[in-house]
Amino acid sequence: MPNDLNLLIKKLSGMSEGHFFEQSYFYLIRVFYEDTDVGGVVYHANYLKFFERARSSLLNSLGINQQDLIIKKNLKFVVRELNLKIVNSFELNDLILTETRLKDAKNSCISLEQFAWSVKKNFEKDKLKVKSDLQIVMIDNKNKVKKIKDILFHPFFSNKVN
Secondary structure, eight states: OHHHHHHHHHHHHHTTOOEEETTEEEEEEEOOGGGBOTTSBBOTTHHHHHHHHHHHHHHHHTTOOHHHHHHHHOEEEEEEEEEEEESSOOBTTOEEEEEEEEEEEOSSEEEEEEEEEEEOTTSOEEEEEEEEEEEEEEEETTOOEEOGGGTOOSGGGSOOOO
């Protein structure tokens, strides 16, 4: 029985990871009751949480351990600028397909765009409902901006010509 349980745990752990496809990182989220307001729609601030989960999953997939950065190097990622546009809200039990894409990478900051797509019953990507543009910087424990490209050296964070 323990081997079967270990296999199940391994399978479940994979469900929390997203995947790279072309030049984007995709991460799937289900809307739970706690994510909604009294009207049954996702509370606007929770889109920030969903996008944060997708970005953290992206870093985990690349082997970048944020806890190690904080403890060993006194470095942390912070959002410097954010723009969120809600075209249409998600509701309880909806599946949200988040997509994270690089906009621009500089020595001191990374600009990303994130999208929240609805998912059809047959698991096809459907309509864009929420979009976010954001800029992330890395700071030390004195709040001084550091070179983010020293940490985010993965090809995903390289400026590419499309």
